Amino acid sequence: MNTIHEQVSEYYSREIKATSDLKTSACCDTDSAPAWLKPLLNRIHPEVRSRYYGCGLVCPPLLEGASILDLGCGTGRDVYALAQLAGRNGRVIGVDMTDEQLAVAEEHRNYHTQAFGYDNVDFKKGYIEQLDALGLEPGSFDVIVSNCVINLATDKAAVFQGARRLLKPGGEFYFSDIYADRRLSDAVRNDPVLYGECLGGALYWNDFTDLAREAGFNDPRIVNERPIHVTDPALAARTGSTGFYSVTLRLFKLDGLENECEDYGQAVIYHGTIPDSPHRFELDRHHLIETGKVFPVCGNTWRMLHETRFRDCFSFIGDFSTHYGQFTGCGGGLPFSKAQEANDTGASCC
Numbered sequence: 520m521n522t523i524h525e526q527v528s529e530y531y532s533r534e535i536k537a538t539s540d541l542k543t544s545a546c547c548d549t550d551s552a553p554a555w556l557k558p559l560l561n562r563i564h565p566e567v568r569s570r571y572y573g574c575g576l577v578c579p580p581l582l583e584g585a586s587i588l589d590l591g592c593g594t595g596r597d598v599y600a601l602a603q604l605a606g607r608n609g610r611v612i613g614v615d616m617t618d619e620q621l622a623v624a625e626e627h628r629n630y631h632t633q634a635f636g637y638d639n640v641d642f643k644k645g646y647i648e649q650l651d652a653l654g655l656e657p658g659s660f661d662v663i664v665s666n667c668v669i670n671l672a673t674d675k676a677a678v679f680q681g682a683r684r685l686l687k688p689g690g691e692f693y694f695s696d697i698y699a700d701r702r703l704s705d706a707v708r709n710d711p712v713l714y715g716e717c718l719g720g721a722l723y724w725n726d727f728t729d730l731a732r733e734a735g736f737n738d739p740r741i742v743n744e745r746p747i748h749v750t751d752p753a754l755a756a757r758t759g760s761t762g763f764y765s766v767t768l769r770l771f772k773l774d775g776l777e778n779e780c781e782d783y784g785q786a787v788i789y790h791g792t793i794p795d796s797p798h799r800f801e802l803d804r805h806h807l808i809e810t811g812k813v814f815p816v817c818g819n820t821w822r823m824l825h826e827t828r829f830r831d832c833f834s835f836i837g838d839f840s841t842h843y844g845q846f847t848g849c850g851g852g853l854p855f856s857k858a859q860e861a862n863d864t865g866a867s868c869c
């Protein structure tokens with residue numbers, strides 16, 4: 520355990536005892552969860568729910584039977600939500616470095632076995648920078664999630680590399696984390712409270728995309744973003760003009776993804792078969808794909824749907840034989856101005 524690990528563990532075992540102890544608006548409450556998820560969250564033990572410190576929603580669709588890993592699971596709220604989505608034929612493993620967090624997760628394991636009718640979860644103590652040390656089979660996970668933890672990691676490149684190694688080909692890294700609109704000053708980075716509150720370790724967005732690409736995750740897709748308000752006045756004074764944002768992202772382990780979105784004249788048709796998404800499927804904030812409608816896509820989006828667990832839910836039109844130039848409409852640049860507007864109009868986080 521290095522000094523920052525010790526400091527962060529201390530923060531989550533002694534300083535913070537409940538969601539209400541946090542000093543920013545980063546955390547999402549159950550009220551802002553979508554209607555289909557609320558009954559699943561309500562089945563989770565109240566103590567687990569009261570110690571939830573996530574900053575987004577990490578429950579992607581189509582998880583029945585999936586093998587899922589949660590990096591920095593805390594007391595296990597997302598593990599127990601995902602366990603219900605994965606069902607008795609799936610499994611969910613949560614990893615965390617803080618004993619006190621894991622103890623709460625384990626303490627309520629029997630409660631959830633009774634509530635769900637099966638036990639498909641496991642918790643492991645470890646560092647997300649050292650996933651190889653956990654004895655997990657490389658290439659064995661369909662989906663890896665993480666909720667407000669990667670910013671706390673001391674070696675973020677190792678986290679992305681480790682996650683990619685553990686994913687199956689076509690697997691998905693779906694996570695929420697905090698990003699900044701600029702590189703942080705040393706004063707902000709070295710402040711223990713700002714670090715513990717998930718701000719001091721936040722990556723500048725463009726540095727994140729470089730790191731992800733170096734680890735083999737090209738073309739990160741943004742599902743959702745919103746600005747974070749530092750609600751504690753003393754803390755706000757220390758962050759100055761830096762903008763912090765909670766971003767939910769999906770990265771796919773796909774070899775053929777290009778740096779830019781390219782147009783090969785391809786399209787997809789969504790069949791409406793994903794549970795809870797009969798009318799449309801939202802791949803990311805630029806791709807709201809209506810059921811039955813021919814939807815033009817770039818080569819990367821085509822692969823994200825054709826070479827992943829989503830394949831059977833779509834018909835695919837075209838191939839990669841002719842290139843028509845760059846594809847417009849998949850976004851690009853700093854993603855944050857839209858988030859500010861959304862917040863001004865009162866948009867919710869999840």
Ligand SMILES: C[S@@+](CC[C@H](N)C(=O)[O-])C[C@H]1O[C@@H](n2cnc3c(N)ncnc32)[C@H](O)[C@@H]1O
Nearest residue numbers: 571572573591592593615616617646647666671
């Ligand atoms: C902000 S909390 C989020 C917890 C959980 N994901 C949730 O949504 O409630 C951060 C968690 O990450 C864990 N953590 C931080 N850095 C870690 C690391 N390098 N390796 C493993 N766990 C870590 C902490 O112990 C803490 O439980």
